[in-house]
Amino acid sequence: MNTPARPPILLTMADYYGTLAAARSLGRLGIPITMAESKLLAPARWSRYVTRRVECPDVGDSDAFLEWLLRFGAKNPGHVLYPTSDDMAWLFALHKDELAPHFRMYQPGVDAIYGLLNKQRLHDLCKDVGLDVPETWFPENEADLERVAAEARFPVLLKPQTQILFESHVKGSQVERASELLPRHREFLERNRYGRKLLAYDARANRPMVQAFYPEAAQNIFSMSGFVDRSGEWFVARGALKVLQRPRKLGIGLCFEEVPVDTELAEKVRQLCKKLGYFGTFEVEFIRAGGRQLLIDFNPRFYSQMGFDIARGMPLPLFVYEAASGHEDRLGEVARAALEWKGAGQYIYCHRGIFELLLRAQGLSGRLSSNEVTHWREWYARNRERAVDAVIDTGDWVPWMVDVAMHLRSYARHPRGFIRTMVLDR
Missing domain, CATH: 3.40.50.720 (NAD(P)-binding Rossmann-like Domain)
Incomplete structure (x- = not known):
């Protein structure tokens, strides 16, 4: 047969x-x-x-x-x-x-997806299920912005309320003083554009939000990633701590450490998915600050460091594949295996090539002290045995060579961007 x-x-x-x-x-x-x-x-x-x-x-x-x-x-x-x-x-x-x-x-409806990817809607939903969020303002006009400037403690972050069809893809910027908020807000509206399809769906999506700044975000962002099925029966998650990003204040994750999942927090994430009707893979980010866990992002899709979770017994692409193919029995088998998985020590995730480049560049520029450079090299050496790389795979070498070429080309084309993010850490 x-x-x-x-x-x-x-x-x-x-x-x-x-x-x-x-x-x-x-x-x-x-x-x-x-x-x-x-x-x-x-x-x-x-x-x-x-x-x-x-x-x-x-x-x-x-x-x-x-x-x-x-x-x-x-x-x-x-x-x-x-x-x-x-x-x-x-x-x-x-x-x-x-x-x-x-x-x-294996696709939820557009209301569920937009509810997670629009920060204003996401914050409202979080409050309904008891998830904590950073202090955030969504000014509708310049009068609202003036009230924010009077009320907020500076510095603050000026951020897009969604990344959907956002042409510049900037994560946000730090505003140091109240007097800078209005001109920076105007500059944001002038320089950043959204696709017309999104604005036809939500004409207010282009208005940036103002969020409290937490110094802990540089090295204390907790990530909970996993899968929830359509029925809500299967919920599998792994925890990671983002310990290094570029730029370090507000940037892309470069190094992660394995940490346990808080069961109470996981249940609230499950309730958030249920309330909104979301199912599929997810990555949820929290800032750990003052004993609070503040939800800052929810990614309803495959995500950059997914290889870290695959290496830790949670093959998310297979979850999606079996669910989309209608193989509920196979999905159950994969979920049970993931729930029963036990690791054998501390796992870390690192984009080694960029990690080494950042240490060298910022060590030379003085943005990282010699003690900090030593700390990070010892961190990697200590955890090398269970390190998961973003690109390097001994059975699949060509993507690593292409990745090197891709970054060299990008740095040659945009030397100012390289100096700003990799050397000056801005």
């Missing part, structure tokens, strides 16, 4: 490390991987586990990409489809009815 062929999965955004982790995790199981990408220098595109490569428009052009996706699905029906970015999570939800006839999807 022949075993039915496993359906392929279509992965996008091959320059994301979450995409690379998904390709390796599923490819090792013999699941066919179709990689859609417009860039040549994109690490996951060159993984040995990719069985088919197709050209597509850049995902930054959401209209063109969606048109391509629908054409591809019509010609190649039956692929599993799952998002790797906020843009894709929202677009897949918004166009779920058009995509579902062609793809196998």
Whole structure:
């Protein structure tokens, strides 16, 4: 009796490390991987586990990409489809009815996705289930902003309220004094643009928010990541502490340490998902400050350091794959195995190449003291045995070489950005 062929999965955004982790995790199981990408220098595109490569428009052009996706699905029906970015999570939800006839999807509705990706809506939902959030203001106009300037303790952060179709992709910036808030707010509105599709959905989405600044965010961001199924029966999670990011005050995670999951906090996250009707993979970030755990972000998609969780017995791409394929029995088996998994020591996650470059660059510039450089080198050496790298894999070397080339090209094209983030830590 022949075993039915496993359906392929279509992965996008091959320059994301979450995409690379998904390709390796599923490819090792013999699941066919179709990689859609417009860039040549994109690490996951060159993984040995990719069985088919197709050209597509850049995902930054959401209209063109969606048109391509629908054409591809019509010609190649039956692929599993799952998002790797906020843009894709929202677009897949918004166009779920058009995509579902062609793809196998495990996709919540657009209200659920937008409720998680819009910070104002997310904060309201958090209060309903008892999750704590940072002190945050959502000014509607300049009069509101003046009241915030009078009320807030400075410095504060000026941040976008959503990253969906956000053209500049900036995380936010620090405002030192009350007198700077209004001009910086005006500058934000002038310099940053959102895609018209999002503004048609929510015309107020382009208004930035003001959030209290917590120094603890530099080295004390807790991440809870995992999977919740449609029924809410299966909820699996892992914990990690972001110990180094670039820039260090407000930036992209570079190094993580394994930490236990707070069961009470996990139950509140489960209740948040249930209240909103969300199911699928997730990564939730909290600032640990003054004995409080303040939720700052909820990513309803594959995420950058997903390989860390795969290495710790939680194969999230397989969860999604089995759920989207309608294999509830297999999903249960995978979930039970993940719940029963026991590690054998301290696991860490590190993008080693960028880690080494940052230590050298900021050590030379004086942004990191010699003691700090020594601390980080000893941290890695102490945990090397169970270190998970963002890119390096002894059985799949080409993505690492492409990743090096990708970063060298980026730094050559944008030397000021390299100096600002990697040397001056700004």
